[in-house]
Amino acid sequence: MMTEAALREQICLLAKSMFDRGLTGGSTGNISARTADGGLLVSPTGTSFGRLDPARLSRFDRAGRFMDGDPPTKEMPLHTAFYDTRSAAGAVVHLHSCHSVALSMMPDADPDNFLPPLTPYGIMKLGKVQLLPFFLPGDPAMGQAVRGLAGKRSAVMLANHGPVVAAKDVEAACNAIEELEDTARLAMLTRGMHPNGLTPAQVNQVVTRFDVEWDD
Template identity: 60%
Template sequence: MSETKLRESICMFGRSLFERGLTPGSSGNISLRLDDGGWLVTPTNASLGFLDPARISRLDATGRIISGDAPTKEIPLHEALYDTRSSARAIVHLHSTHSVALTMLPEIDPKAVLPPMTPYYLMRCGQTALVPYYRPGDPAVSDAIRGLAGRYSSVLLANHGPVVAGDTLEAAVFATEELEETARLYLLLRGLNPRYLSPEQVADLVKAFGVSLPADDHAGHDHEGHGH
């Protein structure tokens, strides 16, 4: 796909996410990794609902801006996920309501934020990790994501929002939406003793769709993402 088309796709998906209330105001950011190692990334203080393709930030492989507006200050978290997941070609970061709410609950397991509630959550997200709260733009969040060693394609930043990688922009967007809807389901069912997928049902999905779960992996391996 040409760079022009990629720029247009960032704007199209950004507008879709914004118009459905999945990231308010000027929150959220999207990046795409290009074949030359550089990136396209949404600008700082830009609403995802009103992006201009010509003003998308273009960075080279060293992170130096080549053209467009100044990039989002969240570059470190994007960079950390790209560096630890070799298959990642796109990353979506939102401030979606239910995903943020989930991070504040006391019972959440940082290694598996959500239980296996639906097949599409497992197929698109695998499992989701939770990292502690850091001030937005703090380089320490990059270290926290690197500490996950590429085992997760979807990560929740405490009191902040999801960061989701995919092998295409569409895959990253769809996985982010699936994460948000699953968080919403969890909050709706919390305290009602719902029936989740059984270990046997999870194993069947893993076998049928090649789902990669962190518990099945070896720490430190450079993982291929599923996010599709």
């Protein structure tokens, strides 16, 4: 595992990359990652992904005690819910990405399988994405909803709010959440055009070939 100093730099670099490309704006979004000693580094509350300071990230020890840095994001219950229910989670990312939020507002959105199977990559990187109902920002009930999934989903979509993805490390989590937004964008761009997505048989082929976590 990389040093804590390198991890701090990576978190800020990847966050700025997503901010610069419009995947989250203003002071929206939050990101966290496991440290080598089992603790957490977390983006502080009220900060912009475009201007995170590696030295000021919130630091927690392995018991979940706040150690130093600026005060953490108010979405900590959401992050800890993923870490507590998914032992392989090494990072969690939450964005307010435009197209995924738009898709969450559509009346025909499938709560159990939010993303339509338009390309293999969303399936490979995310598995099935759970659409959760609307919660007030910072509401601990968001974390309770994730815990209620009992570790079955690595990605959720908060209706009218934004996606949250857990993965083995920061780079994988960022890649996965970008794939989620790209797939949602494709879905919105082709909405009403009856696009030729993947067939159920093709979805099964992707799931089998790439050993995707895919609960029926």
